[in-house]
Amino acid sequence: MGITDGGPASQPGVWTSTCAEDEHGRGLGIVKLLADGHGTRSHLGGATHWAYLTAA
Numbered sequence: 889m890g891i892t893d894g895g896p897a898s899q900p901g902v903w904t905s906t907c908a909e910d911e912h913g914r915g916l917g918i919v920k921l922l923a924d925g926h927g928t929r930s931h932l933g934g935a936t937h938w939a940y941l942t943a944a
Contacts, residue, residue, distance in 0.1 A: 890938040895930065 916937070919926050923939035 889941065890936050892936040893934050895933075895935040 916926075919937070919939050922941065924942055926937070926939040929936045929938065
């Protein structure tokens with residue numbers, strides 16, 4: 889599976905100040921625990937985070 893977004897923010901914004909610090913950055917750790925393989929591909933306009941998952 890893959891998720892594409894705009895990539896890292898160029899500067900902190902309002903969205904980062906409305907949440908506790910520990911509410912950011914957990915997603916890739918969860919993917920690492922569950923996936924058979926994962927990575928990130930940077931491209932013009934953003935990044936795609938991908939993972940290989942075994943079907944149950």
